[in-house]
Amino acid sequence: MNTPVYQTVIVGGGFAGLFTALHLAHEHYPRSVILIDKEERFCFKPLLYEYFDGEMDTLQVVPGFSELLKGSGVIFVQDTVESIDLDQKAVKLTSGNSYNYSNLVLALGSVTTYHQVEGAKENAFPFWTQEDAIALERHLRDRLQQAVQTEDLEQRRKLLTVVVVGGGASGVEMAATLADFLPHWYSALGGNQSEIHVVLLNPGKQILNGDINDPLREIAERELQKRAVPIELLTGAEATAIHPNAIEYKRNQQIETLATYTTIWTAGTSTHPLIKDLPISKEHRDHRDRLLVTSTMQLLDFPEVFAGGDCVAVQDNSLPPTAQVAYQQGANIASNLKALALGKDLKPAQVNIRGTLLKLGINEAAANLFNVFEVAGEPGHLIRHGTYLTLLPTAIHDFKATTEWVDEEIFHHHLNPQDVGKKVVQAVELVGAGVVGVLVARKLLKMLGDEQKRD
Incomplete structure (x- = not known):
């Protein structure tokens, strides 16, 4: 007679998977927990741009799973899942190991899709992982170095042209980030920063169309033109082929070609292959x-299996594939797993969409809070960072990253308290940004008080 297996296996260490594990540990879940992910590190994707451009460091944005789970009782297994047998309740890994489970959590997220565009997978840079960020940075630095050394104007123009494909939130954030820091990089090499050319190519007529960030479109369009170099926005332009030194796109029924040595792909995701299988x-x-x-x-057919994040859709409840949704779903899954283990009733997941946050360049962002309050520029940057930093996994990591960021961004930057103080304090209160909110509010209030005393 087989001995029953009482353990929970979590497949995928993104927001839904990791926070399910952390909440289970916090709630003293009575069964063993195994978290499986192919990567060594958790990637806080909303802040990957800050890691890419050097605003934040590795430990803040891509901390190791072992560090995050230390002392939690959760077993971390770095391996790739080969197959999932729902009938036999087993997860098989490429290493040959396999794990049986009493409960399974599917949190595999999504993967980059190239929409069958010729050459896209081979020649365009994705931006999804730490490795993607490192590869893109190295490539861009090499192109800038080549550009500053060439006297051929046509060749230099190709080297300094960067095309971002996709006008959703990822594309907008990437284009804005590039248009701010590439000119600084190039100037440091002795180049003329006005030669940097950033193009945002969008198949639709409007950026952020159908995106949760849609309310921020006007702000985003305005801010894209305020970067260190203005961004050229090509709308109604559908990429048809990507080559090592050019991108082809269809616009107004005509095929056009833009010479570039750098194409970045942010034009969509698809369901993970393991979920499809x-x-x-x-x-x-x-x-x-x-x-x-x-x-x-x-799952409807397998109630012992829970799932959250980008790989699922909740019946009769449309939710955007964002970090805040996956984070809250992870907490709900953990709560229901504990209830199930203790023989208690399960509760419907409660997910509150508190607003949207959009990075619009170095130290600038836009925030839409509860669809009633909008703020842009540096105050938006403070709100965005403060909100995300309170979501960093585990209290110790959260506090360490938070205090480092507050010290750098708030205490050492020359803010004009008369301009930003009131808005930031109000916004942080709305977001409920925990320790960041307290620190930011206190600091700004002190700055305001000091300013009044000087007057």
Whole structure:
């Protein structure tokens, strides 16, 4: 007679998976927990731009799983999942190891999709992981170095032209970031920063169309032109082929070519292959092939399996594929797993969309809070960083990264308290940004008080 296996296996260490594990540890879950991810480090994707441009360091944005889970009781396994057998309740890894489970959490997220555009996978740079950020940085620095050394104007123009494909939030954030820091990099090499050319190519007529950040479109369009170099926005332009030294796109029924040695792909994601391979009927998937789950985050056909994040769609509840959603779903899954282990009733997941945050260059961002309050520029940057830093996993890591950031961004930057103080304090109160909110509010109030005393 087989001995029952009482352990929970979490597949995927993104927001949904990692925070499920951390919440289970925090709630003293009575069963063993195994977290499996192919990467050594957790990637805080909303802040990957800050890691890319040097605003934040490795420990803040891509901390190691072992560090994050130290002392939690959660077992971390760095390996790639080869297959998932829902009937046998087993997860098989490429190393040959396998894990049986009493409960499974699917948190595999999504993967980059290239929409069958010729040469896109081979010649365009994705921006999804730490490795992507490192590869892109090295490539850009090499192109800038080559550009400053060439006397050929045409060649230099190609080297200094960067095309970002996709006008969603990722594309807008990438273009704004590039348009701010590439000129600084090039100037440091002795180049003329006005020669930097950043192009945002969007198949739709409007950027952020259909995106959760749609309310911030006007702010984003305005701020894109305020970068160190203005961004050229090509709308109604659909990429058709990407070559090592050019991108082809269709616009107004005509095929056009833009010479560039750097194309960055931010034009969409698709469901993870492992999710597609699961024996789940089309009736229990959405139009994007994501798994449908109940309000308690369980699969319809396999109630012992929970799922959250980008790989699922909740029945009768449309939610955007964002970090704040996955984070809250992880907490809900953990709560229901504990309830299940203790024989208690499961509760529907409660996810509150508190607003949207959009990076719009170095030290600038836009925030839409509860669709009632908008702020842009440096105050938006403070709100965005403060909000995200309170989501950094584990209290110790959160406090360390938070205090480092507050010291650098708030205490040492020359803010004009009369301009930003009131807005930041109000916004932080709305967001409820924890320790960052307290520190930022206190500091700005002190600055305001000091200013009044000098007057």
